[in-house]
Amino acid sequence: xxxxxxxxxxxxxxxxxxxxxxxxxxxxxxxxxxxxxxxxxxxxxxxxxxxxxxxxxxxxxxxxxxxxxxxxxxxxxxxxxxxxxxxxxxxxxxxxxxxxxxxxxxxxxxxxxxxxxxxxxxxxxxxxxxxxxxxxxxxxxxxxxxxxxxxxxxxxxxxxxxxxxxxxxxxxxxxxxxxxxxxxxxxxxxxxxxxxxxxxxxxxxxxxxxxxxxxxxxxxxxxxxxxxxxxxxxxxxxxxxxxxxxxxxxxxxxxxxxxxxxxxxxxxxxxxxxxxxxxxxxxxxxxxxxxxxxxxxxxxxxxxxxxxxxxxxxxxxxxxxxxxxxxxxxxxxxxxxxxxxxxxxxxxxxxxxxxxxxxxxxxxxxxxxxxx
Numbered sequence: 001x002x003x004x005x006x007x008x009x010x011x012x013x014x015x016x017x018x019x020x021x022x023x024x025x026x027x028x029x030x031x032x033x034x035x036x037x038x039x040x041x042x043x044x045x046x047x048x049x050x051x052x053x054x055x056x057x058x059x060x061x062x063x064x065x066x067x068x069x070x071x072x073x074x075x076x077x078x079x080x081x082x083x084x085x086x087x088x089x090x091x092x093x094x095x096x097x098x099x100x101x102x103x104x105x106x107x108x109x110x111x112x113x114x115x116x117x118x119x120x121x122x123x124x125x126x127x128x129x130x131x132x133x134x135x136x137x138x139x140x141x142x143x144x145x146x147x148x149x150x151x152x153x154x155x156x157x158x159x160x161x162x163x164x165x166x167x168x169x170x171x172x173x174x175x176x177x178x179x180x181x182x183x184x185x186x187x188x189x190x191x192x193x194x195x196x197x198x199x200x201x202x203x204x205x206x207x208x209x210x211x212x213x214x215x216x217x218x219x220x221x222x223x224x225x226x227x228x229x230x231x232x233x234x235x236x237x238x239x240x241x242x243x244x245x246x247x248x249x250x251x252x253x254x255x256x257x258x259x260x261x262x263x264x265x266x267x268x269x270x271x272x273x274x275x276x277x278x279x280x281x282x283x284x285x286x287x288x289x290x291x292x293x294x295x296x297x298x299x300x301x302x303x304x305x306x307x308x309x310x311x312x313x314x315x316x317x318x319x320x321x322x323x324x325x326x327x328x329x330x331x332x333x334x335x336x337x338x339x340x341x342x343x344x345x346x347x348x349x350x351x352x353x354x355x356x357x358x359x360x361x362x363x364x365x366x367x368x369x370x371x372x
Contacts, residue, residue: 036078038156039167044069046174057086061151070150070181072167077103077157090151093117100144103157107245109252116147116263118185118252120192121245124160125202133230137206137238138199140245143192145185147263152181154188166191182264189253189275196246196282200289203242206235207289207296214300229300236293243286246279253279317363317371324358 040056042049042063049063060071073086080101087097096117099105110117122141131137141158154163166187170176176183210232256264257272264272328351344350366372 036075036082038074038076039164040071040073042069042071043177046176046178048171057089061089064150068150070148070152072152072154072181072184074154074163074167075156078155083155086153090146090148090153091115092146092153096144096146100146100155103142103144105142105144107249107252109255111261114148116145116185116261118145118147118189119143120145120188120249122158122160122192123195123199123242123245125199131206131209131231131235133228133234135231135234137203137235138241140241143188145188147181147185149263150181152184163188163191179265179268182268185256185264186268186271186275189256189272193249193275193278193282196242197278199242200282200285203235203239203289204285207292210235211292211296214296214303229297229304232293232297232300236290236297239286239289239293243283243290246283246286249279250276250283313371317366320366321359321362324362325355328355 037057040060042055042060044067049069055063057071057073060073063069064071075083075086078101083097083101086092087094091114093112093115096110096112096115099117099119105119107121108119120143122143124139124141126136126139128135128137139158139160141156141160143163144155144157146153146155156163170184170187176187253272253276257269257276260266260269332351363372
């Protein structure tokens with residue numbers, strides 16, 4: 001709570017709780033900001049204003065509020081001090097600022113007086129030669145977006161999910177970029193969800209591989225002994241992380257596609273319907289992964305149990321066969337003077353022949369019944 005009060009004190013340049021952007025006083029250059037700012041540019045009529053260098057947030061803000069357009073500022077893992085100046089200049093809500101700095105947020109959409117705060121979880125597939133019990137399959141990051149009337153601010157956390165290529169691609173479509181900050185918000189949402197689709201296809205390959213191993217026949221066409229259950233648990237854990245990124249995003253995309261918002265251009269809002277549809281499709285796919293892994297895990301445990309039962313039957317069958325010579329040897333090993341056929345010339349070969357015949361008979365019977 002003390003941190004929230006400190007941020008609130010920084011964000012409020014006047015007595016008003018949420019000052020209008022045009023009334024916000026320009027802030028002084030902050031040398032600590034440059035370490036977190038990845039890119040900062042002014043866009044007017046869909047084109048980037050080239051100045052031969054990366055503008056500071058202060059310069060970009062002054063340019064926009066003097067001649068129009070909007071500013072797009074990209075930051076990577078800023079500290080509280082690095083973000084304080086930008087938050088104050090653009091009148092960002094202190095609660096949203098706190099979430100953006102601390103990260104580890106669930107996907108969401110929050111509306112404030114002069115801005116929208118959107119959280120996306122980025123997902124990246126980690127390539128691996130073989131799935132093991134400790135393999136990392138999915139790497140996640142976060143992108144927080146502040147959308148205003150004349151500004152768009154992205155705060156990125158994690159090593160994945162760079163937006164540099166996306167920025168360049170948008171700059172090649174001036175007609176779309178001329179729609180303002182909401183066009184950038186849609187582009188980022190579409191970019192993140194496209195990443196979900198690519199990761200889902202790769203995870204499907206891993207699940208297919210495990211499924212094939214579980215249901216493949218064992219040695220000599222016998223019962224499969226399954227695979228290491230830890231591998232299935234690890235894959236299930238990674239799918240759960242994937243689900244945490246996809247499932248909460250459905251509601252924000254529905255709101256952006258269905259509910260009119262003054263900060264979202266009506267023409268751009270139509271495009272959010274396609275993003276919402278893709279999110280729903282990926283969510284269904286991820287839920288299917290979870291159910292399929294549950295079935296694979298149960299089948300793997302069942303096969304392991306069947307294999308153990310088969311081993312026990314074989315051990316029991318051989319124990320029954322060995323019991324015959326054990327009994328005969330036990331009887332004739334007793335220290336009695338008068339034993340059947342003890343002093344007969346053919347007693348030994350007869351007893352051994354009878355023992356062998358009994359053992360062969362038991363072996364044949366057990367093999368016919370499938371115990372051997």
